[in-house]
Amino acid sequence: MEARPDSALFILESISSPQKLPRTDRALYALLLTQAKYKNYIPLENDSLIKTAVEYYGDRKKSLYAAKAHYYWGATYRDMGYTSFAVEEYLTAIRLMPVKDEFLAMIYDNLAECYEEEDLSSVAAEAYRSAYQILKGKSEQIYPLRGIARTFLLQNEKDSALYYYEYALDCALADQDSNLIGALYHDLAMVYSEEKDYIQADRYISKAIAIMDYNRSFNACLLKAKVMLNLNKIDSASYFYCRNIDQLDIYGKVACYDGMYQVAKKKGEWKVAAENIDAYKILYDSIQVIADNEELNRLMDKHQLEEHKRVLSERTKILIGSLIVAFLSLMVICVFSFMWNDRKRKKRYIALQHELTQKRVDTMLLKEEDVSESNKELVNKKMSELREQQFQLCVSVFQNTDYYSKMEALEKATPKQLLVMRNLRAEMHAVICKTFIDVMTNLQECCPTLTHDDLFYCILSKLHCSKTVIMELMDTTSDALKTRKNRIKNKMDAGMFEYVFSIDNL
Structure with missing residues (x-):
């Protein structure tokens, strides 16, 4: 592709059924074929081929293939x-x-050249400078240097243009690139002609014609003719105007006929002058038609671009509106769900509180009953059941508080997170004692010698809390817990101890 793009194009076009290739190969084929056509100066008349590569490689992730596409x-x-x-x-x-x-x-x-076409010389200069920064010190740096010089010339800053053209010429002479040397001699001659320094312009344009191939020298000869005319060297001007007139495009021919009209007028050849001015007018009118068509195409392109932008803008507005509506709807649903769940939780909490109050009443009534020897065992059984029901109700009430989730977080916390959550210790201690007050009272009645910390430890054990959580909430050590457990064992009967410490957390 780099050394022989014509061979690359031949090989790519010899592939009989590219549409049958896998998607990855088909995208690469589309990219390479477009690249080969571009390097062989074949006009790219539609974008259906390259879009295959663009759609595959995308435009989100940095990639050489995506950039090339x-x-x-x-x-x-x-x-x-x-x-x-x-x-x-x-x-x-x-x-x-x-x-x-x-x-x-x-x-x-190439971006800079596009900016030049849109008459954005200063922006084009910045793009050329970016290219130069990458190529600085390499032989290819001549191209952006020449571009920078041209943008200065378009902005009528001729001194800066001369500086960059001469810098580019020095680089071209160092590389012995005859094509670029000839082109830069032509560029310098053009600047000096604009400056009306026709002696210097003649010196550079003569060097350009001497070094250029015949097929590349047409425009140089036209500039030479203009310089000769301005130096009043009429015969030389006439020679260079007529030299390549048939090989020039319509714009070059217009300039030639205008110049030959000036030459004939100075010579007093009025018939020839009239013929030349007539040819000039005919061609100039054709140029005007071409310019009008180009302007019409430009306006149509601009209209299509504006229409495309309008459609994109409307789609964007619709999308943003839809997202806002969806977001607000989601917010309303979330708020409604939260309020509904909160109301449901509060109802559940109130119902549990009512049920817990009822169990307290039942316990008090059961205590006040006259217990005979015959039904003492039945009363004790009922009391045990009531106490277990009270405990389960207290657990349910606790689960409906925010501190239940905080306790679960403590269970899963890392040592570092435990340090951060240590400020919750006092609050959780108070909430657990308040929620399980009935259970603690029952335990106190059964074992009057139990202290407050003993009772709190019993509740945590009954909730199956891990040793780490118990140590955090009680602000104690593992050895101290073992000692406390042994002391509690001595204060309780075996059945009650088994009931409280059915799962040994230590």
């Missing part, structure tokens, strides 16, 4: 005459380039 899409748009779309794709290609290399410099160079 968007660059050649931009080149296709440029060949189609859609300069603004080309600029957009070149900018995307720059964003996707993973490294700063010669290819990135080429993108900047």
Whole structure:
């Protein structure tokens, strides 16, 4: 592709059924075929081929293939005459380039040319400078240097243009690149001609014609003719105007006929002058028609671009509106769900409190009953059941508080997180004691010698809390817990101890 793009194009076009390739190979084929056509100066008339590569490689992740796909899409748009779309794709290609290399410099160079076409000389100069920064010290640096000089010339800053043209010429002379040397001699002659320094212009344009191939010297000869006319060397001017007139495009021919009209007028050859001015007017009218068509195409392109932007803007507004409506709807649903769940939780909490109060009443009534020897065992059994029911109700009440989830968080916390959550210790201690007051009272009645900390430890054990959580909530050590457990064992009967410490957390 780099050394022999014509051979690359031949090989790619010899593939009989590219549409049958796997998707990855089909995308690479589309990219390479577009690249080969571009390098062989074959006009890219539509973007259907390169879009296959663009759609596959995307525009979100930095990748050389993605950057190349968007660059050649931009080149296709440029060949189609859609300069603004080309600029957009070149900018995307720059964003996707993973490294700063010669290819990135080429993108900047083409982007600058697009800006020049849109009469944005200062912006073009910045793009050329970006390309130069990448190529600085390499032989390819001549191209962005020449571009920078041209932008200064377009802004009528001729001294700066001369500086950069001469700098580029020094680089070209060092590399012995005859094509670039001839082109830069022509550029310098053009600047000196603009400065009306026709002696210097003649010196440089003569060097350019001497070094250029015949097919590259047409415009140089036209400039030489203009310089000779301004130096009043009529015969030389006439010679160079007539030398390549048949090989010039319509714009060059217009300049030639205008120059030959000036020459004939100075010579007093009025018939020849009239013929030349007539030819000039005919061609000039044709140029005006071409310019009008180009302006019409430009306006149509601008209209299409504005229409495209309008459609995108409307779609964006619809999308934003939909997202806002969806967000607000989601917020309403979330608020409603939260309120409904909170109301449901509060109802549940109130019902549990009522049930717990009823159990307290039942316990008090059972205590006040006259207990005979015959039904003492039945009363004790009922009392045990009531106490267990009270405990389960207290557990349910505790589960409906925020501190239950905080206790679960303590169970899963790392040592570092435990340090942060240590400020919750006092609050959780108070809430647990308040919620399980009935259970603690029952235990106190059964074992009057139990202290408050003993009772709190019994509740935590009954809740199956881990040793780490118990140590955190009681602010104690493992050895102290073992000692407390042994002391509690001596204060309780075996049945009660088994009931409280049915799962040994230590």
